Amino acid sequence: MMSYQKRGWQRLFIFSLLPLLLGIVGSTSWLWWSWVISPVSSTAKPQRFQIHKGTATQQIGAKLEQAGLIRSKYAWSLLARYKNWQDPKGDFQAGTYELSANQPMNVIAETIRDGKVVQTSFTIPEGWSLRQMARYFQEKGWFSAEDFIKAASKVDRKQFSWLPADIPILEGFLFPDTYQLPAEKITPQGVVEQMLERFEQTALPVYQKEKGKTNFTLKEWVTLASIVEKEAVVAEERRRIAGVFVSRLQKGIKLESDPTVEYAFGITQTPDRPLTFAQVRQPSPYNTYATPGLPPTPIAAPGLPALQAVLNPENTDYLFFVARYDGTHVFSRTIQEHEAAVAQIRRERQKR
Structure with missing residues (x-):
C-alpha cells in the first residue's frame, strides 16, 4: 500500500507540471487562433460576396468558408461571440461586398458589420430624356432599355405623394446628377427610386419655397x-x-x-x-x-x-x-x- 508521503510527492509533482501544461495548451490555442484568423492567401484577388437580408451569422461564416475567404466557419462564430455581434441586433448587414482572401478574418468581419458595400456610380447629364437614360443603362450592361422605360412608367404616388396626379410617366422628375448606389440596388426600379429621391431632396424644396410667387x-x-x-x-x-x-x-x-x-x-x-x-x-x-x-x-x-x-x-x-x-x-x-x-x-x- 502506497504511503501517504509518496502520494504527497506525486500530487506535488502533478501540480508543479500544471502551469507548464496550461502554458502549452494556451500557446497552442493562441497559435491556432492566430493562424485561423490570418489571410487564407496572400495573392488572392477581390471577389464579390453577397449577403441577403436575414442571413444568420453562422450561415455567413459557412458561405465565407465555402468561398475560400476565411479558414473556418467555427472561428467566425467564435469571433462573433467574442465581439458580441449577434443576429437579432443585425450587426452583419445585407448587401454586396468586395472581399479578398488576403484580408484577415477580423477585417472581413468588420467590413460586413460596418456595411461597407460595393458602391456603383452613374451620371445622368442635365437635359437627357428617358430614352437617352434607357440607352445609357443598356450600354452599361445593367439592364435593358425596355425595362428602364417600364420602371419609369410606374408613377408611385404612395411612396412619392408629391408627384403630379396627371402624369403618365416620370419624364422630367428623374433628377440629373451623379449617383453612388449599392450594387444590389442597380435595378430599373432601384435607379428610378434613387433619382426620384434626389428630386425630392434637391428640386422639390426650391419649388415649395417659391410656389407662392408663381402661377x-x-x-x-x-x-x-x-x-x-x-x-x-x-x-x-x-x-x-x-x-x-x-x-x-x-x-x-x-x-x-x-x-x-x-x-x-x-x-x-x-x-x-x-x-x-x-x-x-x-x-x-x-x-x-x-x-x-x-x-x-x-x-x-x-x-x-x-x-x-x-x-x-x-x-x-x-x-x-x-x-x-x-x-x-x-x-x-x-x-x-x-x-x-x-x-x-x-x-x-x-x-x-
Missing part, C-alpha cells in the same frame, strides 16, 4: 424648365430664355420650341439638317409649333439652374430668339426683327 403647378414648372434646359446652352441666357417663354405663355403665343418637335417625333436636328416646315407643322401634343401652351409632360430632365430660371425669369419684352450655332442666341422683340435675324444667320452659315 405654375409643379408639372408646369418642370415642363417649362425642361424646354429651357434644352434651349439654353449658355448659362447667361438661361433666365432670358425663360422670360421669353413666360411672356409668350402670358400673351397666348405658341412657344414654337424646336426641342419639343424633336421630342415629339424622335428626331435630332443639326446645323446642316435643321427641322423642315413639314416637321414643325406635323400635329402632336408635344409639338409647340402646332399646339398652344405647354406640352403634356416635360421633355427632358432639367437641372437645378433651369428650374430656378423658370421661377425667376428675366423680365423682358423679347418674344423671339434664334440660335447662332455657337451656343448663343439672337433675341428679338418683333416678328420682323426675328425674321431678319434668321435670314442673317442663314447667310452667315452658307458663307461658312
Whole structure:
C-alpha cells in the first residue's frame, strides 16, 4: 500500500507540471487562433460576396468558408461571440461586398458589420430624356432599355405623394446628377427610386419655397424648365430664355420650341439638317409649333439652374430668339426683327 508521503510527492509533482501544461495548451490555442484568423492567401484577388437580408451569422461564416475567404466557419462564430455581434441586433448587414482572401478574418468581419458595400456610380447629364437614360443603362450592361422605360412608367404616388396626379410617366422628375448606389440596388426600379429621391431632396424644396410667387403647378414648372434646359446652352441666357417663354405663355403665343418637335417625333436636328416646315407643322401634343401652351409632360430632365430660371425669369419684352450655332442666341422683340435675324444667320452659315 502506497504511503501517504509518496502520494504527497506525486500530487506535488502533478501540480508543479500544471502551469507548464496550461502554458502549452494556451500557446497552442493562441497559435491556432492566430493562424485561423490570418489571410487564407496572400495573392488572392477581390471577389464579390453577397449577403441577403436575414442571413444568420453562422450561415455567413459557412458561405465565407465555402468561398475560400476565411479558414473556418467555427472561428467566425467564435469571433462573433467574442465581439458580441449577434443576429437579432443585425450587426452583419445585407448587401454586396468586395472581399479578398488576403484580408484577415477580423477585417472581413468588420467590413460586413460596418456595411461597407460595393458602391456603383452613374451620371445622368442635365437635359437627357428617358430614352437617352434607357440607352445609357443598356450600354452599361445593367439592364435593358425596355425595362428602364417600364420602371419609369410606374408613377408611385404612395411612396412619392408629391408627384403630379396627371402624369403618365416620370419624364422630367428623374433628377440629373451623379449617383453612388449599392450594387444590389442597380435595378430599373432601384435607379428610378434613387433619382426620384434626389428630386425630392434637391428640386422639390426650391419649388415649395417659391410656389407662392408663381402661377405654375409643379408639372408646369418642370415642363417649362425642361424646354429651357434644352434651349439654353449658355448659362447667361438661361433666365432670358425663360422670360421669353413666360411672356409668350402670358400673351397666348405658341412657344414654337424646336426641342419639343424633336421630342415629339424622335428626331435630332443639326446645323446642316435643321427641322423642315413639314416637321414643325406635323400635329402632336408635344409639338409647340402646332399646339398652344405647354406640352403634356416635360421633355427632358432639367437641372437645378433651369428650374430656378423658370421661377425667376428675366423680365423682358423679347418674344423671339434664334440660335447662332455657337451656343448663343439672337433675341428679338418683333416678328420682323426675328425674321431678319434668321435670314442673317442663314447667310452667315452658307458663307461658312
